[in-house]
Amino acid sequence: MKKSEIYFSIALDDKSIPEAISWRATDAGEKIHFAKAINISLWDRDEAGTMKIDLWTKDMPVDEMKYFYIDTIGAMAQSIATATSDDVMAQKMRALCQELTKHVEQEQKDNKGNA
Known part of the structure; x- marks a missing residue:
């Protein structure tokens, strides 16, 4: 079975507010991409509900x-x-x-x- 991974890195200021968001994916090579915001929604199969992560940088x-x-x-x-x-x-x-x-x-x- 093929496996693909996505990595997110969030740089926080001293008040835990995102200053920078970067990501890379194993299927997209080693290049690091930068973003001002991410919105991730997952359907949790055990809870039968949506789990969400919404983050944006303070300069967005x-x-x-x-x-x-x-x-x-x-x-x-x-x-x-x-x-x-x-x-x-x-x-x-x-x-x-x-x-x-x-x-x-x-x-x-x-x-x-x-x-």
Whole structure:
């Protein structure tokens, strides 16, 4: 059986706030990649529930955080369509992404007008 591993490294400041996030995967070579945020969800088979890890660096702007979550929902929509063929659920998730994108864009427009 082939085995693949993913490693995350989180550098914390003196208040345990992430300053840097890096990762590498055995299938992607030895290169270390850097990220501003990670969102990991696992379905625990013993508890039959979701376990989550959400981390972001203190230098990640709020608007990027919002787009990160919109992109995450969009990726989940594609995953649910592929894994279950539930196109209704996938389309509702995509519609939510469109609505949230419009919201963030309007927020940015409003903030530019107030600056």
